Amino acid sequence: MFDIFAQTPQIYRLLFDLWLKINMYSHDFPHALERIELLFVTIKPALLGRGAPAKVAARQPVQPSDADPIAPEMAFAITGHSPRRFYRRLVHLVDLLVRAARGILLECELDVDGPGDAQEAAEAAFTVLLGMWQTAEDRRSLVWALRDGLLNLVVELNTTRPTYGTRLLLDWISQQAIYVKVLRALSPGGQPILFGNSEVDMTMQERVAILHSSPSRRAANALINAQRDGRGSKDWPTHRARCQSIRAAIDKYVLQFYSSAELSPLDLRF
Structure with missing residues (x-):
């Protein structure tokens, strides 16, 4: 040149x-x-x-x-x-x-x-929120907004008057559901997550099911049941070693796609 x-x-x-x-x-x-x-x-x-x-x-x-x-x-x-x-x-x-x-x-x-339009104002607010969340160092404000029912508002607006901004926000929220805190905010108590798309909704329910049947949760329940039966002190060391081995293999696989800085230990296990 x-x-x-x-x-x-x-x-x-x-x-x-x-x-x-x-x-x-x-x-x-x-x-x-x-x-x-x-x-x-x-x-x-x-x-x-x-x-x-x-x-x-x-x-x-x-x-x-x-x-x-x-x-x-x-x-x-x-x-x-x-x-x-x-x-x-x-x-x-x-x-x-x-x-x-x-x-x-x-x-x-x-x-x-000029006279304002409520839907245009909401779309502008969504654009600002998305820009703020994409540059934030954590997901606290996103979790707070989801707990207050933001998803239902975005889905309703996207159904009434779909725009590029609402679709972009829905896509981004669905991607953030790989994080445990975001998924819990989307589905408190394991209730259905409705994005307005059957395939996405099915994927969300699968994630929620995995979250509520994670190896860590099953291991903790097994320990409690074993202690109730009086055999916890005998069987738990072997069971704990097996859980740690499985977890190490899972962590090694996940780190091929995400760095340790991107995922917390809880997200890594999930």
Whole structure:
């Protein structure tokens, strides 16, 4: 890529020409703003020299010396190598951005002052919740919301007016059911979990059944029954060793797909 740019430096000139004279190519402010946003995203990586992309990937600060030396020459060529005229074009570009932003603010003001829609508000709230949960370090807030009946609300809204946002949230909640605390919040006491999809609901019930018949639970019940019969002290050491061996094999298998940081010991056994 660097060799191609060195052979055809006009690419830089076209890029700066479009950036500085955007109003000449697009007279409609909203469309011009979209073009400018795209240019701002692409112009920085286009101007980097050799070795600079590695610094960007490593999140290291990029210095002016990291720019391709051909780029400034081609940029100033647009204005006849006059820094004054170059910066004048930049100021004009800022004025264009301000005028475009005013139009967007007016549209936003009309939307805010307009009559609200309860379903749209709920969908927006779901989007915010999903973004918050996906970036959270734990699942406490998700568990609290599920205990308060969030799943029923999402399923009802998805049935009434299905959208991409509600489907995405339902899919994500179903994936989180691999964690014990989330599954318990979805099914307190082992009650059915209804996602509105027969296959997903069946899978959830299978998970709940596994949770309530886990090896740890069976081992604990076996110990209690053995102690009641008076043979716990004799049989339990052998039984405990067998349970530990099975658990170690299961843990080794699960860790092929998940790291120990992703799953707690309880989730790992589940």
